[in-house]
Amino acid sequence: MRKLALNDEILLKIEKPARYIGNEVNSVMKDKSKIDIRFAMCFPDVYEIGMSHLGIQILYDMFNRREDVWCERVYSPWTDLDQIMREEQIPLFALESQDPIREFDFLGITIQYEMCYTNILQVIDLSGIPLNACDRGDSDPIVIGGGPCTYNPEPLAEFFDLFYIGDGETVYDQLLDAYKENKKNGGSRKDYLQKAAGIEGIYVPQFYETEYKEDGTIASFKPTDPHARLTIQKQMVSDLTDTYYPMAPVVPFIKVTQDRVVLEIQRGCIRGCRFCQAGMLYRPTREREVETLKRYAYTMLKNTGHEEISLSSLSSSDYSQLKELVTFLIKEFKDEGINISLPSLRIDAFSLDVMGKVQDIRKSSLTFAPEAGSQRMRDVINKGLTEEIILDGAGQAFEGGWNKVKLYFMLGLPTETKEDMEAIPRLADKIARRYYEIPKDRRNGKCQITTSTSFFIPKPFTPFQWAKMYDKEEYVARAAMVKHEFQEQLNRKSLKYHWHEADVTVLEGVFARGDRRLSRVIREAYRLGCLYDSWTENFDNERWMHAFENTGVDIGFYNLRKRERDERFPWDFIDIGVTKDFLYQEWERALKGEVTPNCRVRCSGCGVMKYKGGVCVESKN
Amino acid sequence: MKARIKFRKYGVMRFIGHLDVMRFFQKSMRRAGIPIAFTGGYSPHMIMSFAQPLGVGVTSDGEYLDIELKEEIDPPEAVRRLNEVMVEGIEVVNFCRIPDDKKYSGMTIVAAASYKAILLESARSADVPRAFPVSWRGKLDEFLRQESIVVLKKTKRSETQADIKPMIYQMKLEEDGIYLFLAAGSEQNLKPDLVIRAFLEFIGEDPDSVPFHYHRIDVYARNMSEPKNSHKFIPLDSVSC
Numbered sequence: 024m025r026k027l028a029l030n031d032e033i034l035l036k037i038e039k040p041a042r043y044i045g046n047e048v049n050s051v052m053k054d055k056s057k058i059d060i061r062f063a064m065c066f067p068d069v070y071e072i073g074m075s076h077l078g079i080q081i082l083y084d085m086f087n088r089r090e091d092v093w094c095e096r097v098y099s100p101w102t103d104l105d106q107i108m109r110e111e112q113i114p115l116f117a118l119e120s121q122d123p124i125r126e127f128d129f130l131g132i133t134i135q136y137e138m139c140y141t142n143i144l145q146v147i148d149l150s151g152i153p154l155n156a157c158d159r160g161d162s163d164p165i166v167i168g169g170g171p172c173t174y175n176p177e178p179l180a181e182f183f184d185l186f187y188i189g190d191g192e193t194v195y196d197q198l199l200d201a202y203k204e205n206k207k208n209g210g211s212r213k214d215y216l217q218k219a220a221g222i223e224g225i226y227v228p229q230f231y232e233t234e235y236k237e238d239g240t241i242a243s244f245k246p247t248d249p250h251a252r253l254t255i256q257k258q259m260v261s262d263l264t265d266t267y268y269p270m271a272p273v274v275p276f277i278k279v280t281q282d283r284v285v286l287e288i289q290r291g292c293i294r295g296c297r298f299c300q301a302g303m304l305y306r307p308t309r310e311r312e313v314e315t316l317k318r319y320a321y322t323m324l325k326n327t328g329h330e331e332i333s334l335s336s337l338s339s340s341d342y343s344q345l346k347e348l349v350t351f352l353i354k355e356f357k358d359e360g361i362n363i364s365l366p367s368l369r370i371d372a373f374s375l376d377v378m379g380k381v382q383d384i385r386k387s388s389l390t391f392a393p394e395a396g397s398q399r400m401r402d403v404i405n406k407g408l409t410e411e412i413i414l415d416g417a418g419q420a421f422e423g424g425w426n427k428v429k430l431y432f433m434l435g436l437p438t439e440t441k442e443d444m445e446a447i448p449r450l451a452d453k454i455a456r457r458y459y460e461i462p463k464d465r466r467n468g469k470c471q472i473t474t475s476t477s478f479f480i481p482k483p484f485t486p487f488q489w490a491k492m493y494d495k496e497e498y499v500a501r502a503a504m505v506k507h508e509f510q511e512q513l514n515r516k517s518l519k520y521h522w523h524e525a526d527v528t529v530l531e532g533v534f535a536r537g538d539r540r541l542s543r544v545i546r547e548a549y550r551l552g553c554l555y556d557s558w559t560e561n562f563d564n565e566r567w568m569h570a571f572e573n574t575g576v577d578i579g580f581y582n583l584r585k586r587e588r589d590e591r592f593p594w595d596f597i598d599i600g601v602t603k604d605f606l607y608q609e610w611e612r613a614l615k616g617e618v619t620p621n622c623r624v625r626c627s628g629c630g631v632m633k634y635k636g637g638v639c640v641e642s643k644n
Numbered sequence: 645m646k647a648r649i650k651f652r653k654y655g656v657m658r659f660i661g662h663l664d665v666m667r668f669f670q671k672s673m674r675r676a677g678i679p680i681a682f683t684g685g686y687s688p689h690m691i692m693s694f695a696q697p698l699g700v701g702v703t704s705d706g707e708y709l710d711i712e713l714k715e716e717i718d719p720p721e722a723v724r725r726l727n728e729v730m731v732e733g734i735e736v737v738n739f740c741r742i743p744d745d746k747k748y749s750g751m752t753i754v755a756a757a758s759y760k761a762i763l764l765e766s767a768r769s770a771d772v773p774r775a776f777p778v779s780w781r782g783k784l785d786e787f788l789r790q791e792s793i794v795v796l797k798k799t800k801r802s803e804t805q806a807d808i809k810p811m812i813y814q815m816k817l818e819e820d821g822i823y824l825f826l827a828a829g830s831e832q833n834l835k836p837d838l839v840i841r842a843f844l845e846f847i848g849e850d851p852d853s854v855p856f857h858y859h860r861i862d863v864y865a866r867n868m869s870e871p872k873n874s875h876k877f878i879p880l881d882s883v884s885c
Binding site for chain 1: 655656657659660661664667668670671672673674675682686687688689690700701729731732733766767768769770855
């Protein structure tokens with residue numbers, strides 16, 4: 024029987040011990056004496072969040088197909104266990120073998136959002152690995168990062184040995200083979216990092232040096248090691264059908280956020296919304312073949328026993344075989360008591376029809392993400408959604424029996440005026456009016472229009488990467504203005520308004536477009552006790568502000584400054600295919616309120632064509 | 645068509661709570677392809693009911709759940725298929741058809757449960773037992789000879805004084821621990837740790853510093869052929885299997 028890393032007394036004292044015992048269905052056990060490489064895969068948040076992440080399940084499966092590799096999982100210990108581990112000096116361990124992470128060859132960390140940065144330090148620290156990559160020795164695991172935040176890895180540069188930029192399915196084999204080779208030849212840690220630096224898509228931050236101008240912006244960013252590349256090329260799987268996909272994902276004992284089979288139907292998005300980082304990073308859009316997906320659905324449901332299946336993509340309505348796939352899922356699985364959960368689809372006759380089949384209309388709500396209230400603002404962000412489409416969709420849904428609508432908007436977008444903000448409550452009110460146009464005897468009581476706003480954060484590799492942000496007081500004032508306008512609406516009793524906290528927005532903004540000098544802020548915040556910052560109950564803005572003060576780093580430099588066209592950004596050494604010129608052209612078009620058509624309507628020449636994949640080539644086949 | 649499944653819960657699975665074990669079995673039914681029946685309605689769910697929740701940390705050789713079948717399945721085949729999709733720490737030991745008759749089915753028939761309470765060297769491990777102190781031995785009879793054993797029963801909402809003596813059907817020292825046969829079910833229910841705590845307090849020990857591991861041996865129904873208050877019970881899988 025497996026021996027657990029935590030004793031019974033601890034396990035019976037902490038919340039949800041199932042987070043730490045492993046043993047789940049489809050978790051992979053191997054004989055470690057027959058393994059060359061031990062890889063600990065980490066999502067730096069609590070188990071229930073980490074286990075819901077598709078990317079890790081894909082890589083876990085991919086690594087474990089190799090006989091010479093054993094990939095295990097590790098998540099952030101929750102605050103209760105965190106404290107006990109520090110007090111009793113228990114090293115962080117992997118779920119499968121329960122062995123200390125310290126003994127592994129690799130610690131891989133997926134970096135999905137900025138507010139997990141202190142949790143990354145927690146994981147490295149509790150593992151007993153030096154926080155600074157330069158202080159690590161030959162016996163320490165190689166700490167490698169991946170995921171969306173690595174498209175600007177600079178704030179984390181100090182803490183990682185390697186960053187893997189792009190789809191994980193492409194060069195991991197090379198990276199692992201090089202490791203084995205180096206180990207066999209008795210090579211040092213540095214030897215390996217140099218070899219890794221030679222592999223496409225791999226960034227070794229300690230092999231580069233940044234110089235700054237007097238105004239604080241970057242003067243130069245140069246390799247200091249002959250093996251380091253000048254630019255790092257994003258990795259991309261061109262054929263999504265012919266690649267890895269986990270047929271038997273791990274099934275957690277406790278209820279996790281994503282407690283279902285997930286079918287990734289496509290990667291990338293054709294839309295080109297100017298605020299959206301994923302829409303640029305994952306270009307070009309690549310579809311998975313529908314027949315393959317049908318097979319996956321069968322096998323994965325059978326292997327997991329899950330009672331729900333869901334589709335995953337950035338914009339499912341753009342998947343060309345959506346109708347075929349959804350019809351199939353309903354026909355095959357509905358009678359087996361399998362729930363079919365559809366991601367937010369564009370509201371039209373088809374989506375209303377299928378939603379009516381798979382969910383209880385009285386309980387479910389419709390979701391629209393207009394992102395901006397006025398047409399002018401929607402043109403600025405290139406969101407191809409008009410008021411007419413929204414009111415039409417809502418009207419059809421109301422006629423079909425729905426009476427709950429959720430609306431998502433952003434505040435603080437570039438060029439936003441008072442009128443743009445006031446348009447948000449007005450649009451919500453128009454939707455309510457549309458509802459009350461239906462004769463009373465055919466209505467289902469009152470309607471409920473729930474509006475949420477978040478604050479816009481400019482992200483690297485988007486046309487808005489040049490945009491300035493605001494300070495906390497301004498964000499709060501904008502939300503207050505919207506709230507006030509809601510109270511002026513005719514149907515205010517049917518309208519609800521929520522807005523996000525402004526504190527976190529400011530920090531996310533700093534780290535999204537930050538540089539290497541932020542490593543010390545993160546380290547200081549962690550030292551001051553910041554952890555689980557994406558959890559409202561744990562977030563402590565005051566501590567973060569102290570961390571900035573203590574390190575002398577100015578938030579305004581990152582958030583409130585206007586960036587010029589020729590400024591060198593910390594992430595400019597990464598090539599995602601989409602060119603900086605294209606992004607700037609889109610920025611200028613945004614300021615003029617000009618829309619750009621989507622990839623299927625017309626190619627805009629963003630530059631990603633050089634990958635020769637997905638939507639860029641589909642019309643030419 | 646109804647079936648009763650008996651399973652063991654041991655090892656690391658003792659840290660998985662009752663609700664999660666239910667979820668685990670729902671998913672296991674699908675993986676094993678057991679032809680379980682669903683309720684009707686908009687969101688159908690499996691017709692499945694568990695006998696007696698088991699606390700986190702407690703192991704068991706006698707856990708039960710009843711399911712409704714939509715078609716026949718050969719019991720040995722069902723046991724084999726289920727065990728193929730289990731994890732270490734859960735083992736299906738019996739699968740038997742039960743009559744559809746209400747008086748056999750439904751978990752309302754649960755009336756008693758037997759346990760072993762094992763004294764431990766340390767709360768850190770349930771695997772290292774400690775010999776039962778000689779000086780405590782004689783106290784056990786003394787404890788049971790009391791006219792009443794009043795304890796504070798805590799629920800989520802309130803604390804009440806209760807005399808647990810009538811719910812202790814049997815309590816005796818055996819080689820590997822204290823054997824307990826206690827009332828269980830929806831009418832009256834007594835958890836083994838409550839009895840042990842009362843005993844420890846009785847002999848002047850601090851219950852919080854004397855670690856025990858609890859193991860459930862089996863769950864019982866009242867034997868219908870005996871008079872109501874006779875305290876004659878039979879294991880759930882003997883009721884009609």
